[in-house]
Each structure stands twice: as C-alpha cells, then as structure tokens.
Amino acid sequence: MFKHVDYLQFQAKPEKPDAVLAAKMQELVGGQFGEMTVMMQYLWQGWSCRVPGKYKDMIMDIATEEIGHVEMLTTMLARLLEGAPNEAQEKAAAANPMLGAVMGGMNFQHAIVTGGGALPRDAAGVPWNAGYIVASGNLLSDFRSNVAAEAQSRLMTSRVYNMTDDRGVKDMLQFNLARDTYHQQQWLLGIEQLIQDGFTENGIEDSNAEFEHPEANHTFYSFDPASRAGEGRWAQGPTLNGKDEIVYVPDAQPLTDDKPLGPAPDPKLFVTYDGQMGKGKPGTAAGATGQGVANVVNKIKGALE
Incomplete structure (x- = not known):
C-alpha cells in the first residue's frame, strides 16, 4: 500500500x-x-x-x-x-x-x-x-x-x-x-x-566462482600491440578480491583454434554455400520439428545418466 x-x-x-x-x-x-x-x-x-x-x-x-x-x-x-x-x-x-x-x-x-x-x-x-x-x-x-x-x-x-x-x-x-x-x-x-553482514566477501559479484577458468579471472588481455593500457592499475597489482596478482598479456592471441562458423547451412536457403562444410540440414518445418524432438530425447537421456 x-x-x-x-x-x-x-x-x-x-x-x-x-x-x-x-x-x-x-x-x-x-x-x-x-x-x-x-x-x-x-x-x-x-x-x-x-x-x-x-x-x-x-x-x-x-x-x-x-x-x-x-x-x-x-x-x-x-x-x-x-x-x-x-x-x-x-x-x-x-x-x-x-x-x-x-x-x-x-x-x-x-x-x-x-x-x-x-x-x-x-x-x-x-x-x-x-x-x-x-x-x-x-x-x-x-x-x-x-x-x-x-x-x-x-x-x-x-x-x-x-x-x-x-x-x-x-x-x-x-x-x-x-x-x-x-x-x-x-x-x-x-x-x-x-x-x-557477510552476504558477499569483497563486493565483487562472484557466484559460482569455483567454476571459473582459473587464469582468465585475473588476466588483462590487450588486443593492440601499441596499447598503453598496461600502464593502468587495472593491468597490474593485486586483484580487488585479493586472491591473485593481475596478469597483463600484450598483443593477445586466440586461445583456441575454433573459428566462428555455424553448422553447415541448408543449400536451399544459402545459395552461395559451396558444400565444403558438409551437407546442411534442410530448413523446413518438418526438419525443425525433428530437431526439437531429438533435443528433448537427448535431455531425457542426459537426466537419466
């Protein structure tokens, strides 16, 4: 009221x-x-x-x-x-x-x-x-x-x-x-x-912190070879949560060989697709329904396992 x-x-x-x-x-x-x-x-x-x-x-x-x-x-x-x-x-x-x-x-x-x-x-x-x-x-x-x-x-x-x-x-x-x-x-x-009052340890939101990537949670990645970001406090010294020393990585490089490509497309919808990624799934209503059923089945299997 x-x-x-x-x-x-x-x-x-x-x-x-x-x-x-x-x-x-x-x-x-x-x-x-x-x-x-x-x-x-x-x-x-x-x-x-x-x-x-x-x-x-x-x-x-x-x-x-x-x-x-x-x-x-x-x-x-x-x-x-x-x-x-x-x-x-x-x-x-x-x-x-x-x-x-x-x-x-x-x-x-x-x-x-x-x-x-x-x-x-x-x-x-x-x-x-x-x-x-x-x-x-x-x-x-x-x-x-x-x-x-x-x-x-x-x-x-x-x-x-x-x-x-x-x-x-x-x-x-x-x-x-x-x-x-x-x-x-x-x-x-x-x-x-x-x-x-003990609701947070240090004012940093860190729920599920135990599952964090152990190196990425205290690393500053710089993506410009001429960057001066490393001069700042954010790139050096102890982290605010007091758990680690900040690591500065100049001219950062990819940490994986995974390229940003989705699955093979439906040739009927992507007419420029040259086939080198394999055969794409048809983008039809029946195909979408089938994929949805498969997803549900996989979830059930995962839960039972």
Whole structure:
C-alpha cells in the first residue's frame, strides 16, 4: 500500500513559463536515466527483495522518494508550459503560435497531446520503456547498477541546470542534485553493509566462482600491440578480491583454434554455400520439428545418466 501526501517533497516554482526548457527537461522525466527509470528500478528491486528488514526497507524508502521526484518534475513542467505555445513565442510568428513554438524548440506534443503537461517520454520524444530498468534479484549487482543510474541521472540534471537562468528551476534542481549525490552514497554504503553482514566477501559479484577458468579471472588481455593500457592499475597489482596478482598479456592471441562458423547451412536457403562444410540440414518445418524432438530425447537421456 502506498500513501500520498498532498505536498511536494520540495517546491517546483519556476519564475516564468518556458516551453523550450520544458522540452529539455523531458529527459529528466522519461529518459533512459531519468526519474521514471530509477523510480521503477528501485520499486521492482524492492518488491523482489527476499531479504526482509533493513535492506528491503531501504530500497523501498528510496523507491518511494523517487515517486515524489517524478511528481516534482511533472509539476515543474506543467508550470513551465503555462500558456504555451502563445507565451513561448512572443517574438516569433505571433500570428501562428504553433509554428512559432516549433521554430523555438517547443515539444509539439506538450500542446497537442497533454494540453500543457509532462510526457512519459525523453527529450527526443521516445517513450519510456521497462527495458531501461535493472532488477536482478541480486542485491550486490543491483546496488552497483543503482550507483551508475544515480550518477548518470545527476549528470543530466547538472547539464540542464546549466541551461537555465530561472531561479525557481535552479532551486529545485539544486535539491535534486543533492539527493542524487546522497543516493549514490546510499547504494555504495549498501554494498559495504552487504560485506559487513557477510552476504558477499569483497563486493565483487562472484557466484559460482569455483567454476571459473582459473587464469582468465585475473588476466588483462590487450588486443593492440601499441596499447598503453598496461600502464593502468587495472593491468597490474593485486586483484580487488585479493586472491591473485593481475596478469597483463600484450598483443593477445586466440586461445583456441575454433573459428566462428555455424553448422553447415541448408543449400536451399544459402545459395552461395559451396558444400565444403558438409551437407546442411534442410530448413523446413518438418526438419525443425525433428530437431526439437531429438533435443528433448537427448535431455531425457542426459537426466537419466
């Protein structure tokens, strides 16, 4: 259950309408790293969290705050769009305000679709989609994704902050910048807490580590003979998990003689196939069905063995 308080977390009061700025700020609402993304990402992580207590509560607290940040931004956009498109283009094409708005950079849909409201889209008009969010069920992996999301969100907010002289807009964005600064720290401190509580040994996601290739988990491969990557810390010294010393391999070569070729193709579908890989299986519905049955049989055999 969610409860709604009829006040914004922080004020969203622009000094004057600015439809062009509203179009830019759409990125902060519905962009890949906008507030809608972090809101949905944290909500999904919180709902999926199977560690009751402080971890789940912390995720849900930040997720709920992000709902409020979306509300702040949509309120700000509605106020920036007040009177648009007329006031947005007083100096240009006064007799044709819609044309003037487009010439000046206003988002057409703010006037046509929402009647002066925000959209769940980015600044280019691309609809927000759930593919932007990360919710793996693994707290360590998710917390690292959250740090990156907050960093990118803050960077975009900072850039928009430099695009306006409106004191009211800047005031709200200063609050948002501060929250993104702290939220980055919350997720990093969450990783420290996971280590302290024994959920992870060193903050590196290493599930099934016992099955890793024993050399590849501490080797830096360089694929350019002139590369200077070996000068960096990532190519020398102890690994972060403290288990090995990093090995640097300059001008790396293939570790196998396996070439990237698929199975022999169906000559009926690949007319340029010269036959040197052998006879390909016919790409017919009957052939696909037969292969599917064979796969099932092989799985059953494997399970019995």
